[in-house]
Amino acid sequence: MNPVETRNRIDELDYLRGFALLGIILINIVSLLSANTPAPNTPDAVYWKFLYLFVEGRFYTIFSFLFGVGFYLFISRANAKGKNGSLLFLRRIFVMFSFGLFHSMYHPGEALSVYAVCGLLILPLYKLKKELNLTIGFILLLVFSTLGIKMFLPVALILLGLAAGQYQLFENVVVKRKQLSWFTIIFFLLTAMALYYQATQTPIPSREGSLELYWFYHVGIMIGPIVSAFYVGLLLLVLQIPIVKKLLTPLKYYGRMALTNYLFQTFFILIANSVFDLYGQLNLLQTLGICLVIYIIQLVFSMIWLRYFRFGPLEWVWRMATYLQVPPLRIKEKTKYQDFIK
Template sequence: MDPDGAHPRVHELDAVRGFALCGILVVEIWQLTDMRATIGPGTVDPVWHLLSVLFVGRFFPIFSFLFGLSFSLFLDRTVEGTDRPRLILARRLVALGVLGLIHHVFQPGDALLPYAIVGLVVLLPAAGLPRWVILLAGLIATIGVPCTLGGGLGLVPGLFLLGLAADRFGLADNLRDYGWGLAVAFLLAVPAAIAAGVWEYRTPYVELWTGSVAPVAGLLGALAYLTGFLLFLRTESGAVFAEVLEPMGRMALTNYVSATGLILVAEPWLGLSDSNRYSALLGLAGAIIAVQALWSYHWLRWFRYGPLEWVWRCATWWQLVPNVRTRRKLTVPYGGGR
């Protein structure tokens, strides 16, 4: 049984997930290759400082929010197909944790294991609460953590709850009806994000690791990126980007894990470790995005799920799930059903 496969996907959210993956990749390369952030004792590299304001903490919140939203979507669809949805969801999160343990060997900053733990401890119990309670708890956690404890993985519980609440309030099913709401949120978020970004850039780099400047600026930047990109997808140019990013978003787990392997293979050739070669970093990020975009597009012409997505789904349902597309589906270009 695979009830989730019978429901239409929300293509905009897949595209946003692909967009978030692209932004996370820049930070992932910097962390995994152990590049330098300074050009001398106590002097931060201005290029990296600018890149950190544009990327660090901006895309991880989007990805975390979407995880909570996707969790809710999967729960709703699972309820329709089984009388034990919470058991299946728990198995799904445990399987993600096992994959995270394996991935952690190659990428110590892996997010999959923390996602699985927070999902089991926070998301699963919260799924049965009233939607207003979920929203309030998500807001308190998301706003309170950066103001008291800093950012990083501490933001995950609140963002998970906000994603869960967003689906409970019908965001995924009625995304096309939220045009004015997105526009207002974007217009409010952009000046706040710019002001916070300038504040972050002018703050001594060492102080960013302990204060609340960076996480607050990151959340505002994430909101501006999220709402702006959703509005951009409604334009003709945005539709072109969607065709590229949707397959990447549908294969987010495969692309997130495979990026680690690609970075580790490329690093010795590029010599990024303990360097300030940020042009090479951006070049590698662009190359990986291009490879994964092509790979995802062609893979999904023949298969319903990415390789790791399929393994994860089989572990979730504890049985082999059909993956090969039928000949009839192969005749329709990807994205043509939007």
């Protein structure tokens, strides 16, 4: 979630943000609508296993990491323009915290306020050497993930994202294809082993509160960063294929409006609940169906909106509150067409 000007954007980060949003809603909707625990040996139980092997803790991890990358890009670009990047960042995370505080009234597990607090804690580390930030971030990640302390993981992930920004890992990704390929292969092997182990620990989902279920969740938290790293590497690698990148273009626009789409995911879920009285009435596969409908709405809306406007609706408000000035929202016809077909 980093509403910078289009000409300065790193497309790969937008694709990753959009990808992360696709996974986050699959988990959030389960708690927001209190989906029923599946019975053993049913299609619903298979989907439950899929969620906790491939989704839970994977996409939130990516989103947290990307916030750290955006953290670095925002301050460094502001400083390069002769502005006080740290001061602007403080104002920026205050606005984010305000969004999060409002969002938490409807979604207690929301992430924005957590990111704002983490950003405040990590801000003093911005000026440290990249090697030091990488080391501290890796140690914190190892400790928090091993202990299964999910609520502290964003601190480590955001710091690692900051270090990734310092290393400029996402600039000129095309020329780093060989390194990216090796990274993806290594994390594919690690992911395969990690998921195999977690799968062998799968309990009966209806045994809420059991020691087996607790350990299954704990293992998921431990291996989450490994699986997330593989997802990131794989997506960056397939984006090197022109036809794939073109087919995934809607994902880029989805990610460019990450703040708007993240908050409106909750809005759409709650609207559906108020209209159809869904709370506690759905199984997991039915929540997937709702998510697919929301995907279509948001992906189409994002593409249409960004054809005519520079920023998403809430991104524009966020930017205005950060810089204390009203940025131009509409884009000129020629620029609009060029950006849309880019």
